[in-house]
Amino acid sequence: MTIRPALRMTIGALTCFAILAVFLVGCGTNNGGGSLKTDFGVDTSAKTISLGILTPLSGPVAAPIGIPLTKGIETYFDAVNASGGIDGYKVKLIERDTQYDPQVEVSDYQQIKNQVAMFAESLGTPTTQAIVPLSANDHILVSAATLDSYLAREPYMVLIGTPYRLQVENAFDYIVKKLGVQHPKTGIIYQDDGYGQDGLTGYKEAMACYGLKNVGEATYEATDTTFTAQAAQLKASGAQYVFLTAIPTAAAGIIGTAHAIGYDPHWVLQSPAFASGLLQVKGLNTLLEHEAWVVGQGAAWGDTSVPGMAEMLQNIQKYDPGQQPDGYFEFGYTEAKVTYAILKKAFDNHDVTRAGLLNAFNSLNNVDVGGLYPTLHYGSAPNQRVPSRDNTVYSIDSSVAGNLKSLSGDFTGSCAEQSQF
Amino acid sequence: MSNATSKTTRSAVSGFPSTPLGLLQTARGRVLLLGGLIALCLVFLFGGDNWLLILNVVMIAAMATLSLNILSGYTGLISLGITFFMGIGAYTAAWLGGPHPFFPGDPVGLNLSIFIWLPAAGVVAALTGALVGPTALRLKGFYLAIVTLALVFIGLYLFKNARAITGGPQGRIFPTPSFGDLSFSSPTPVFGVLLTTNQWYFLLLTPLLALMALFVHNVMRSRAGRAFQAVRDNETGAAIIGVNLFQAKMSAFIFSSFLAGIAGALWASYPGGYAEPNTWNLILAIQFVAAMLVGGVASVWGSILGAAFVFGLPLALDTFSLIPQSTSNTGLTSGDLSAILYGLLIILFMLFEPTGVIGFIRRVTSLIQRFDERAKVKGGVKANASEPVELES
Numbered sequence: 001m002t003i004r005p006a007l008r009m010t011i012g013a014l015t016c017f018a019i020l021a022v023f024l025v026g027c028g029t030n031n032g033g034g035s036l037k038t039d040f041g042v043d044t045s046a047k048t049i050s051l052g053i054l055t056p057l058s059g060p061v062a063a064p065i066g067i068p069l070t071k072g073i074e075t076y077f078d079a080v081n082a083s084g085g086i087d088g089y090k091v092k093l094i095e096r097d098t099q100y101d102p103q104v105e106v107s108d109y110q111q112i113k114n115q116v117a118m119f120a121e122s123l124g125t126p127t128t129q130a131i132v133p134l135s136a137n138d139h140i141l142v143s144a145a146t147l148d149s150y151l152a153r154e155p156y157m158v159l160i161g162t163p164y165r166l167q168v169e170n171a172f173d174y175i176v177k178k179l180g181v182q183h184p185k186t187g188i189i190y191q192d193d194g195y196g197q198d199g200l201t202g203y204k205e206a207m208a209c210y211g212l213k214n215v216g217e218a219t220y221e222a223t224d225t226t227f228t229a230q231a232a233q234l235k236a237s238g239a240q241y242v243f244l245t246a247i248p249t250a251a252a253g254i255i256g257t258a259h260a261i262g263y264d265p266h267w268v269l270q271s272p273a274f275a276s277g278l279l280q281v282k283g284l285n286t287l288l289e290h291e292a293w294v295v296g297q298g299a300a301w302g303d304t305s306v307p308g309m310a311e312m313l314q315n316i317q318k319y320d321p322g323q324q325p326d327g328y329f330e331f332g333y334t335e336a337k338v339t340y341a342i343l344k345k346a347f348d349n350h351d352v353t354r355a356g357l358l359n360a361f362n363s364l365n366n367v368d369v370g371g372l373y374p375t376l377h378y379g380s381a382p383n384q385r386v387p388s389r390d391n392t393v394y395s396i397d398s399s400v401a402g403n404l405k406s407l408s409g410d411f412t413g414s415c416a417e418q419s420q421f
Numbered sequence: 422m423s424n425a426t427s428k429t430t431r432s433a434v435s436g437f438p439s440t441p442l443g444l445l446q447t448a449r450g451r452v453l454l455l456g457g458l459i460a461l462c463l464v465f466l467f468g469g470d471n472w473l474l475i476l477n478v479v480m481i482a483a484m485a486t487l488s489l490n491i492l493s494g495y496t497g498l499i500s501l502g503i504t505f506f507m508g509i510g511a512y513t514a515a516w517l518g519g520p521h522p523f524f525p526g527d528p529v530g531l532n533l534s535i536f537i538w539l540p541a542a543g544v545v546a547a548l549t550g551a552l553v554g555p556t557a558l559r560l561k562g563f564y565l566a567i568v569t570l571a572l573v574f575i576g577l578y579l580f581k582n583a584r585a586i587t588g589g590p591q592g593r594i595f596p597t598p599s600f601g602d603l604s605f606s607s608p609t610p611v612f613g614v615l616l617t618t619n620q621w622y623f624l625l626l627t628p629l630l631a632l633m634a635l636f637v638h639n640v641m642r643s644r645a646g647r648a649f650q651a652v653r654d655n656e657t658g659a660a661i662i663g664v665n666l667f668q669a670k671m672s673a674f675i676f677s678s679f680l681a682g683i684a685g686a687l688w689a690s691y692p693g694g695y696a697e698p699n700t701w702n703l704i705l706a707i708q709f710v711a712a713m714l715v716g717g718v719a720s721v722w723g724s725i726l727g728a729a730f731v732f733g734l735p736l737a738l739d740t741f742s743l744i745p746q747s748t749s750n751t752g753l754t755s756g757d758l759s760a761i762l763y764g765l766l767i768i769l770f771m772l773f774e775p776t777g778v779i780g781f782i783r784r785v786t787s788l789i790q791r792f793d794e795r796a797k798v799k800g801g802v803k804a805n806a807s808e809p810v811e812l813e814s
Contacts, residue, residue, distance in 0.1 A: 057746060058756035070748050097739075097746045099756040102700075106693040107736055110474050110619070126592075126697060133594050133694040137606045137618075150591055153524060192581065193699060194591040222699075 039353040040140075041117035042089070049343065049352065050092045051077075052116035054108050054131075055123040055145070057097035064248050064275040065328050066123055069145055070095065071320055072332025073121055073339075075312075078319040080340060087347040093120065102130035113138055118357050120339045121145050121332070125195035132157065139354045141361055143339050145331065147271070148198050152385045152421045158342070158361060160335045161297050161373055162388045164195065164270060166416040168202030168243055169209065170391040171268045171295040173413025175241060176210040187216035187239030187265075189230050189254055191246055199245025199270055209415035215239050220250060227254045228261070235263035243268045248275040255287055264291055271296035274396070276326060276403045288396045294404060295391050298334070299372050301325040301402030308337075308370020325402040334372045338387075341367045374410060382421040389416045465623055473619035474692055475736045480626040481687045482728035486712040487637055487721065488680035493710075494719035495641055496673040497653030499562065501706050502569030503681050505576035508701035509549045510542035510682025511595065511689035516586050517541055518596030528588040535598040539686055546682020547675045554674040558667070561656075573703050580698035592697030595689040598625060606694070622691055633680060634721045640676070641721075649673050650719070708732070715770055717779030726778040734766070735759045 036042075041050040053073065056066035077091040085091060094115055096108035105127040109119075119135075122128045123145040135142045135156045142158065144151055149163035162170070175181050188203045190196035196219065207214050216237030218230040231254060234242055242265045244251050251273040258264065264287070274294045279285040299306040302325065304313065312333050316323045323329060345360035346352045364378040367387075376387035390412040394404035464472050485507060492500050518538030519530025557568045580587045587593060597606040598621070605621040616624075640646045648669040651659035660666055689696040708731055716727020742755035774781045 057748065057750070058754035062754075067748050074748065095747050097754055097756050102693070102695075102697075104739065104756075107474060107478075107740065110470050110692060111740060114470070126699070129592055129697065130693045130695050133597075133606075134692075192590055194697060197590045 035350050036347075037351040037353050037356060040114055042352050047085070047089050048092045049086070049089045050094055050116045051118060051120040051339065052109075052112050053093050053095040053121045054098050054105055054119060054127070055095065055121055056100040057095070059099045059101075060249060061100040061124065061247065062097075064277050065272070066100075068323075068326040069123060069328040069332035069335075070121060071323060072329040072334075073336040075315050075319045075323070075329075076333050076336035076340070077120075079315045082318075086340065086343050089347070091343075098123070098127055100124050100127060102127050106130050106134065109134060113140060116140075117352060117354070118339070118342070119143060121335065125198070126193050128157070129194055139358065141342065141354070141357050143335055145335060146195070148194055149201070149386070149421060150194065150198065153382045155362075155380070155385075156358070157385075158338060158378075159385065159387050160331065160338055160376070162391050162416070163386060163421075164198040164245065165202035165205070166386075166389050166419060167270055167295045167391055168199055168245070169206045169415040169419065170389075170411070170413040171243065171293070171393060172203075172206040172210050172212060172241075173411075173415060174295075174393045174408050175268075176212075177413070178408060178411075181240075183211050183213050184241050185215045185237075185239050186212045186241045186243070187214070187218070187234045187237055188243045189218045189220065189227075189234065189246065190244075191250065192219045192221055195272070196245050199243065203243060205419065206415060209413075216242075220246075220254075222247070222250075224250065225253065227257045230254060231258035231261055231263060234258065234265070235261060239265055241266050241268060243270070244273045245270045246273045248273060248278055252278050252281060252284055255292065256281075256284055259287055267292040268393075269294045271327075274404075275328070276324070279396070279398045279403055285398060289398065292396055293407065294394045294396060296327065296394065296404070297373055297388070297391055297410075298327060298330050300400070300404070300406065301327075301330065302400075306371035308334075308372035311370060312372065327402060327404065330372060330402075334369050337369045337372070338367050338376060386421055389419075391416075461627065465620060470617060470619050471740050473617075473623050475733050475740065477619060477622045477626055477691060478736060479725075479729045479733040480630045481684055481691060482709070482712065482732040483630055483725040484633055485681060485684035485688065485709050486716065486724040486728045487633055488677045488684060489709050489713050490719060490721075490724045491637060491649070491680065492673050492677035494713060494723075495646065495653065496649040496670065498558070498670060498673065499566040500569040500677075501566055501703070501710065502572035502576075503709050504685075504701040504703070504706040505569075505572040506546045506550060506678045506681035507685025507688060507705075508576050508580055508698070509678075510546040510685035511696065511701070512580065512583075512586050513545040513682065514538040514542040514686035515593055515595045515689065520594060520596075528593040529585055530594075530596070532596075535596070535600070538596055539598075539683060542686035543679040543683040546685065547679035550675045550678025551671065554671050558670045558674060570703070573701070573706055576701055577698055580701060587698055590697060590699075592695055592700075595686075595694050595696060597690055597694050598622075619692070626687070630725070633683075634725065637680075638721050645669070645672055653719075711767065715767060715777050717777035720777075720779045722782075723777050723779035726782070730766070730778055731763075735763050738762055 038044060053070055055070045056062045074093060077093060080086065081090045094112050096112060098105040098108055109131045118141040120143050122131060122142050125146045125148045128144045128146050132154050141156050144157050144159055147159060147161055147163045149165040151157040151159055152163065175184060188200060190199045206212060216234045216239050218233045220227060220230055235258065244254060244267055246254065251269055255267055269292055271294060278288060299309045304310040341364055342357060342361050345364060346356045349356060349360060361378060362380040367376045369376060374388050374390055378385060378387060390410050392406050392410050393408040395407050396403055397405040464476060485503060489503050492498050516529060517531050517533045518535065521530055521532055557565060560568055581590050597604060599605065603609050605618055608615050608617050648664045651664050652666060652669050656666060712727035712731040713724065715730050717723025738759040739755055742758060744753060744755045744758055746755050
């Protein structure tokens with residue numbers, strides 16, 4: 001082989017490449033639908049608006065969180081469609097299984113981004129973080145099923161509820177101010193990723209605000225299956241209250257291991273650390289009911305005095321009759337209500353383009369979710385994009401629907417009130 | 422491993438060509454190459470974002486697998502530390518090319534051009550390789566594997582704690598290539614034609630991978646490359662014939678780290694432009710080892726095919742799966758199917774084709790060649806046999 005044919009071939013191929021490239025027809029439309037301005041995901045002839053769902057439908061996060069949360073969104077929009085849709089437009093959900101893997105999430109996002117007006121769900125902190133720059137470049141709103149406070153800085157991210165960081169602060173406000181425990185010996189075990197860091201940031205702010213005596217901090221990897229080192233470290237520290245920024249399987253492992261080595265502090269679980277399924281584990285259920293609290297949000301399941309809950313239960317009967325009481329379902333249903341509010345405002349403004357949806361989101365101000373969550377607030381600055389700062393501390397009780405019983409009522413601690421984003 | 426790789430190298434002489442340019446040696450090869458290039462053009466123009474995404478990921482993974490093949494395939498130094506060097510490259514790129522901090526506490530970024538951050542990613546990774554090399558290369562075999570494994574964990578610790586550069590466990594934004602006013606981050610027109618982000622990356626990655634593959638191929642045929650392979654096949658023998666073992670190993674380590682750094686910068690940049698320290702974990706390192714083994718050890722083509730198999734196949738299965746992705750599907754999910762098929766194919770390859778995809782292709786090529794030769798011989802015999810008949814008639 002001589003180099004000449006090789007060069008000739010390469011130059012020929014590159015020329016072919018360049019010539020063909022010139023014929024490429026770009027995409028980018030601005031369909032006119034009467035006076036309604038539309039671009040992606042809106043079919044004016046079929047009268048549908050498509051929304052993307054990025055959620056784990058397989059893998060360990062699917063059954064306890066991904067599936068019930070997504071069913072909450074589906075149920076809400078089934079009801080919306082049955083009552084005529086939004087200004088006559090039916091909502092169509094395009095779902096993709098992210099497997100809770102950031103790389104798969106990005107691939108899924110790329111696959112469907114041009115088919116949807118916005119994303120009605122992106123579940124998980126590391127997965128959602130992976131699409132933050134993309135959503136900013138594509139000017140597409142993403143409703144995040146994660147409460148990572150960092151996302152409040154991102155103009156295209158829609159948070160639902162009180163961020164993790166403030167959850168931790170409110171939990172210690174309850175212990176110090178409501179229960180009157182002065183300078184408690186405390187510790188934290190957190191997942192070694194963005195989710196865990198948010199919990200740790202809140203813990204450090206709480207230490208300064210409430211004079212906590214921090215005696216131990218331990219971390220674990222999301223893939224860990226044994227937690228002996230963390231449990232032993234916290235036992236040695238003598239912490240009375242241990243905060244867990246974890247996922248349910250890890251929380252179960254940590255609490256069970258600590259008990260096995262004779263350490264039973266009072267556990268305070270970040271909202272994603274608890275799932276009703278944990279109560280099916282014999283032995284663990286007793287520990288959880290006696291030694292653990294959960295800090296979270298949301299109306300008690302079955303409390304029909306809350307209008308949003310009554311409406312949700314009716315819709316469950318119609319569209320998803322097999323659904324068991326589940327906090328993640330309630331979260332998804334609430335999330336869908338916020339998405340609906342954005343879409344409704346955009347339709348009212350006759351602009352459901354991506355720019356129109358962003359404008360609608362920025363001008364939402366308050367969203368009443370029927371008491372399922374406290375009224376949520378939105379705006380265009382980071383501090384305004386924190387939708388709420390209040391929480392409820394719950395005990396775990398398998399005898400009540402949803403397995404959570406309010407201890408504190410809904411409140412905002414002094415530290416959470418002042419936190420800046 | 423050395424016997425297997427020696428066989429692979431030998432078979433490369435007669436069977437499947439070892440680089441794309443090797444295809445120019447035969448008419449069939451030229452047709453194949455032209456067909457391949459036309460296919461690439463078609464994918465570029467009409468493949469859409471789904472196919473381009475898969476191809477782009479495969480091309481970056483192929484660069485990383487190529488870097489691993491230099492060290493483990495050609496030089497015989499088993500390494501699990503590739504993600505450490507990829508991470509070093511990625512964070513160098515992020516520091517030099519990343520955006521300026523917007524909020525207090527945001528990681529630093531100097532917002533420099535790709536002409537600085539991409540080569541710098543390779544250079545800093547190579548320098549890091551030069552620093553850790555002398556210690557690591559005192560060992561070989563499994564011991565070296567363990568030391569390089571430790572690098573992955575040291576890297577994870579460093580990346581999680583060097584917050585000013587890496588963003589800590591929260592991760593950070595990585596630079597997107599841009600040339601003056603032209604940025605890959607959003608669809609940009611060129612000569613009146615709007616090209617998508619994935620198309621821009623495709624235009625960058627295709628020639629870059631081709632150049633890397635050609636460069637590695639040429640190096641492996643040079644004096645230095647022969648020294649690498651001599652070290653792999655028999656260290657004592659290599660020393661006797663005058664190969665400076667330390668120099669050869671260090672060169673391979675630095676060369677491999679350089680390519681890994683560049684691959685890392687691109688891996689973080691595409692497709693999301695965001696990565697957290699856990700990205701550079703052991704599982705990813707093992708995937709690159711699997712790509713090298715499945716594709717073919719000590720082979721440029723093997724690196725590309727292995728990356729396509731290990732990184733492209735699951736993405737393709739997931740993207741084009743016939744199983745609906747919905748909460749109403751309570752049986753086998755698309756993700757489950759992808760994982761099962763992927764695992765099954767790896768087992769089948771290891772059982773029935775241990776020389777990898779490249780070995781399989783070489784076998785098929787060799788069979789076709791033999792068939793051709795037989796046909797020619799038969800044709801010759803027939804022609805010879807028919808001549809007298811014609812004469813008689």
